[in-house]
Amino acid sequence: MAHPDNLFLDGVTLCAGHKTILDHVTLTVPITGMTLLAGRNGSGKSTFLKACLGLVRLQNGVLLVKGQPPETACKQIGYMPQGLNDAALMIPAISHVMAAMNGAQWGVSLPSRNRRENAERLLALTGALSFARRPLGLLSGGERQRVCLAQALTDNPKTLLLDEPLAALDHEAQHQIVSLLDTLTRELGISILMTSHETEALDGKVSRILKLENGSLHV
Template identity: 40%
Template structure:
């Protein structure tokens, strides 16, 4: 089976020349739910931008389902971090509708087809009741459902979700993770789910992709989230503690940010 994402010797740099990731080789299998973890500034959003074709690698190559990653690919649905600008009187349906023609080249979809596509993705995420409500009356979890519907337009095979749990309470976090897991299983979608903390994702993950120190480690939670592996990535002592079904990643040296 073709890998959903293939990094071959990838080096990513910010426009100013700062190296974010170097020498990254990884294969994400099609249909997997992968948690993307790492401290702030580790390169999670940068990696997603590279997959989207918005940041070409300075070295190496990136392929999606056997094709070179390129800007505007209809293989990928992207859910960016929540923006304050969404707090407007735009309705839920209008927000999702705005993405329909943005996912297509050439002429716009006919009105009837556009309406059916919006209805389809709203139903997929259980957001039909949100369609007529203005965004500034919705909770953070409800807005995230609409943004998830938006990135499902056009049946993408890969979803990139950039820290969608930010600012959600634990119950809403659990609801969103369960929804994404259900969609992933029922539709065979590959999911790369970025998060600042590992624990909300534990029941859903097939693999974890951990970024630190310009490097990456991909594998099962038990093989990657260990003191040995994370200490190697960070180049400094890291302690991993498992307690009560939760995992805590703690710096073992002064000055290191809490890792997950």
């Protein structure tokens, strides 16, 4: 059912080039809490996340994220793509977070203390406040992941789609981020759909695992 807490697929076919990621998949699954999207390398996990955001078109079928089509749902989704952001490395980290605040609205945003404080709050939440003023290019992989997570949290998203958020992190940092994600789901009610190969760090924290393999998606 297209319930406001569900991920709903009806006869969905999704391709990346000539490769079929989903082949006429019909599935309804709640995505409250933390949902892990698992699958082998190249199985199409990133493409599926992009389809949930409306960045990749379906070949066939209907996909609803929390009861809304991807093009509408994306406005309430925080997204963290796979791989480190290597654009604009010379700009301070906090500017990356501030730029994402109401970033889709036309016009300019005038400097305001509220915006800055809000960005600092998000950076503090992800443990990135201490290096917020350093250019992104001078940060380590793990530090950049924290900045990207703060960026995904701008504009109070109801859902987070995180593509390999634990990559490039050491074990301690992985546990810190997982603990943070757990807090976000429990205290703020944010739903998280994420891909990760670091399943050990997620032990006991994941509400369900969605498995993507051979053109099918199942719990």
